[in-house]
Amino acid sequence: MNNIQQKQNTEPFLRLLSAQRYSYHQAKKILIIRFSLSLLFAIIGPLLILNFAELSTYVAITAVAYLLVDVLVLRNIENNFRTNGAKIQEEFDTGLFELGWNEICTGNRIDQELICDYSNKYKAMYSDETLLNWYPQALSQLTLKQAIIICQRTNTWWDSALRKSMGWFTGICLTTLTIAVFYLFSKDSNILFTVLFSLLPLYEIALDYIRSQITSIQNISELKTKTEGKIENVLDGVEPTSEELRSIQDQIFRNRSTALFVPEWFYFFFRDKQEMQMNHSAEHYVNAILGE
Secondary structure: OOOHHHHOOOHHHHHHHHHHHHHHHHHHHHHHHHHHHHHHHHHHHHHHHHHOHHHHHHHHHHHHHHHHHHHHHHHHHHHHHHHHHHHHHHHHHHHHHOOOOOHHHHOOOOOHHHHHHHHHHHHOOOOHHHHOOOOOHHHHHOOHHHHHHHHHHHHHHHHHHHHHHHHHHHHHHHHHHHHHHHHHHOOOHHHHHHHHHHOHHHHHHHHHHHHHHHHHHHHHHHHHHHHHHHHHHHHOOOOOOHHHHHHHHHHHHHHHHHOOOOOHHHHHHHHHHHHHHHHHHHHHHHHHHHOO
16 A cells, blocks of 8 residues: 555645646746747738838847747746746655655755745645645555556656647647748748748747657657556566666656646646546556456
8 A cells, every 4th residue: 555645635745736836837827928929920020011011121130039039038937947847746756656856867956945935826826625636546555666657657648648639739720820821922922031030939939839749749658658568567466666667757857847838728628538537547557456
């Protein structure tokens, strides 16, 4: 038996989850700001060019200048919040799983003062009830190592399903926009190229987002294969070693700290269905391990 179910709902672990949620929320907010500003250029730029042709050069220069600000400033702020969130989530997981902290992979822990600050800011907006029972209750019947590998498999599946949907959605939107631009402005090559310059910030963010989702899905696919292989070993009576679990956890952290987010509205749209599927999958593996 293990005590993951009891520990995850205690105050220290709820504090970590709330701090993680706040840090991720801030990173997502920066990503939304980046997308919004790039969309502003994508909408206003062509309108200015069509109505005030003499401003076309200024529109293109402004778009390129903003692109530099986005890459050098806004992206770094977003990355910082995302990395902090991944480290806090790592502290939550390693505390529950009793795996220890891998400083070589993860770096230094987040200061407790920052965790407290993030947690308080999150709790000022949301209830702790949304953080209860982070991992399925059915896992309480297993040994600690058996429960860990199912938790790790759950984490990989959840990420992969959402990212596939969001990657396709972003790709379809970008393709539609590109076709529309060439259809509307192809008769005048000068206007077409100027419009494309005004769209550079949007293309940069969207293509980087799609690339991130593809890379993340590939990483998650490898992790999913590894975790399912370990679960098959458990069914054959062989539990994973602490070193194997630590190695999988390192890969999960690296993916969390580098992959760009799925927007909140997209997450909540699919949440109920995916939580049901996640709990069903966990119960399936628990029953298989217990021989029920």
